[in-house]
Amino acid sequence: xxxxxxxxxxxxxxxxxxxxxxxxxxxxxxxxxxxxxxxxxxxxxxxxxxxxxxxxxxxxxxxxxxxxxxxxxxxxxxxxxxxxxxxxxxxxxxxxxxxxxxxxxxxxxxxxxxxxxxxxxxxxxxxxxxxxxxxxxxxxxxxxxxxxxxxxxxxxxxxxxxxxxxxxxxxxxxxxxxxxxxxxxxxxxxxxxxxxxxxxxxxxxxxx
Numbered sequence: 698x699x700x701x702x703x704x705x706x707x708x709x710x711x712x713x714x715x716x717x718x719x720x721x722x723x724x725x726x727x728x729x730x731x732x733x734x735x736x737x738x739x740x741x742x743x744x745x746x747x748x749x750x751x752x753x754x755x756x757x758x759x760x761x762x763x764x765x766x767x768x769x770x771x772x773x774x775x776x777x778x779x780x781x782x783x784x785x786x787x788x789x790x791x792x793x794x795x796x797x798x799x800x801x802x803x804x805x806x807x808x809x810x811x812x813x814x815x816x817x818x819x820x821x822x823x824x825x826x827x828x829x830x831x832x833x834x835x836x837x838x839x840x841x842x843x844x845x846x847x848x849x850x851x852x853x854x855x856x857x858x859x860x861x862x863x864x865x866x867x868x869x870x871x872x873x874x875x876x877x878x879x880x881x882x883x884x885x886x887x888x889x890x891x892x893x894x895x896x897x898x899x900x901x902x903x904x905x
Contacts, residue, residue: 699883699892708732712888716742720862721751721896730758738852742885746862748806751896756858761849762810763858770805770843770860771832772824777801777872781832784873785845787819793848793857793881794818799873805861807843818846857882 699718702708705728711717717736725733733755737743745752750767772783783802788794794817807826808816824841825834834840845860863869870876883890 699890702891702893702895704895705729705732705893708736711736711741711891712886713740714742714886715888716744716882716886716890717893718744718746718865718882718890719752719755719893719896720746720865721755721893722749722898723896724751725754725758725896730755734759734851737854737856740853742855742857744857744859744882746859746865748804748861748863750806752858756856759851759856761851761856763815763847763849764809765858765860766806766809766826766839768806769827769830769832770802770807770820770824770845771827771834772821772841773834774823775821783820783824785818785820787821787842789817791817791848792885793846793878795881796877797874797881800864800875800878801869801872802845802861803863803866803869805845805863807839807845807860808847808858811844811847811858815847815849816844817848819844 747765750765753764771780773780775784776782781804785800819842822841826839828838847858849856
């Protein structure tokens with residue numbers, strides 16, 4: 698189980714090799730960004746799960762080229778019930794993807810600026826980014842395979858990017874191998890897993 702983190706002021710008290718999951722819906726302060734850099738550089742694992750792009754502040758501060766696109770990922774062929782619930786079937790060997798043959802995302806985006814060697818999961822070749830919001834492919838829109846999970850080294854630690862925060866909600870965990878992904882993330886660090894609550898809107902629903 699994950700322990701809550703109510704403020705980044707508490708980051709320095711986390712175990713040095715802990716895993717911090719951040720699902721941001723609020724901006725980061727300069728102090729927050731500095732604390733995240735220190736946490737990762739010292740050996741921590743930072744998991745950023747995003748689709749609106751708030752995490753791009755963090756990626757820029759950490760010096761990575763990777764970004765969350767923010768546009769909707771659609772797959773008209775490989776999907777679960779609806780085309781905006783795309784199936785992800787292509788994985789690179791890694792402890793994070795161990796035992797996974799299929800993930801299902803929910804109104805996800807994709808990652809841009811990711812080197813091939815850093816990509817851990819890719820959408821299908823027929824998937825595309827719906828840049829204009831029409832839910833139909835139009836010429837010029839990026840097409841698959843598109844990275845949806847990646848891993849990046851920073852100092853003694855690592856940053857894992859997941860282009861869909863919804864994969865953590867209860868209704869998605871039982872679909873395909875989604876729960877295996879969560880188990881793998883929880884097993885990365887011997888020092889426990891922590892969940893940031895300071896960048897969620899202050900509402901009972903979001904905190905639940």
